[in-house]
Amino acid sequence: MSEQVPQVAPPKSRKGVWIVAAVVALAVVVGVFLAVRGGDDTAAGMTKVKLGVVGASDPYWKTFEEEAAKEDIDVEVIDFADYAQPNPSVSEGEIDINQFQHIIYLADYNVKNDDDLYPIGSTAIYPLGLYSKKVDSVEAIKDGDTVVVPDDDTNQARALLLLQSAGLISLKDGGSPFSTLNDVEDSSRVKVQALKADLTPTSLPDVAAAVINNDFVEKAGLTFADALVTDDAKDPSAQPYVNIFAVRAGDKDDATYRKLVEIFQNSQPVIDGLQKVSGDTAEVVKIPAPELEKTLKTVESQIQAQ
CATH class of the missing domain: 3.40.190.10 (Periplasmic binding protein-like II)
Structure with a gap:
């Protein structure tokens, strides 16, 4: 067999050498930029x-x-x-x-x-609010009237604390985020009844007032501005x-x-x-x-x- 003579590639043109050099230089610049900027693509100083x-x-x-x-x-x-x-x-x-x-x-x-x-x-x-279709102020609610609160644990406790802040009820030991109807003192101004949260708005024609979750206020045809009273963010409760x-x-x-x-x-x-x-x-x-x-x-x- 005849010996294969390896092909020798023709010399590269100067133009090709300059292109390769430019690409290498660009890669170095990009690498330096990324190193300064940070691997998580966060801008320098951020x-x-x-x-x-x-x-x-x-x-x-x-x-x-x-x-x-x-x-x-x-x-x-x-x-x-x-x-x-x-x-x-x-x-x-x-x-x-x-x-x-x-x-x-x-x-x-x-x-x-x-x-x-x-x-x-x-x-x-x-804020959680107290609403009424019978009176226009907390003061107008009479002693012995019935006020409705949501029956789910978290919102019920919060509603009771709201009623206490409004002066309508007193809670045993000052109340807590876990208060229930059993914690309402007998000396309270009003009676409190619990209903499912979505039913509290429909109770308004039959009771003096109701604490209504924000999700149901507008659905009941009310506005947030209609609330007789809401949570006071400055109140520790x-x-x-x-x-x-x-x-x-x-x-x-x-x-x-x-x-x-x-x-x-x-x-x-x-x-x-x-x-x-x-x-x-x-x-x-x-x-x-x-x-x-x-x-x-x-x-x-x-x-x-x-």
Whole structure:
């Protein structure tokens, strides 16, 4: 067999050499840029934070991301399908912080899971209101009249606390987020009856007043402005229902997370978006973290005593 002579490639043109050199140079520049910018594609000087919520489609979360970016915080809003997911995700380090729950929910989670997630700031409380088609003020409700409240545990307790704040009833031991009809003192001004939440509006023609969940107010042909009285966000009894930002206990003093709370509370575009989604019923509140922690510990103790 004849020996195969290897083919020798013709020399590359200078043009080809310059193209290769340019490509290499561009790759080096891109590599340097990415190294400076960070592997997670976060701009230089920006602090990356993963925030878990339920309902990321609400437009004000996009506004919140934009407002945070002005403070060099790159917020990635992570959407969760249900309330059971964001707290474990914070505990396990999958996300840094969440905002979806009120204090009662967090207390229940901590107790049942032997966890210690911490509330670093308040966002808003969505008021629960007392409505009537017979009177136009709480003072006009007569002694001995009947007032209706929802029969589900969480809303019933909250409704009873509202009636107590309005001076219509007294609750044993001052009441708690777990009060029931059995805790209504005999000396109370009115009688209290419990009905399913969706039936409270239909009771209005037959009773003096009814506490109606926000979900059913407009469906009953009422407006939120029709309420005789609502939760007072400044009343200590309402604090367990304040929505909060929560983090791992070890992160409670983190300056970036604290800054996110300030942005949420003080950014008018964010607040305007929140109000739009809530039908102007949300009340943004600024409760210091130590007060939130105190309320959390009180509720946790009450849950443990159940």
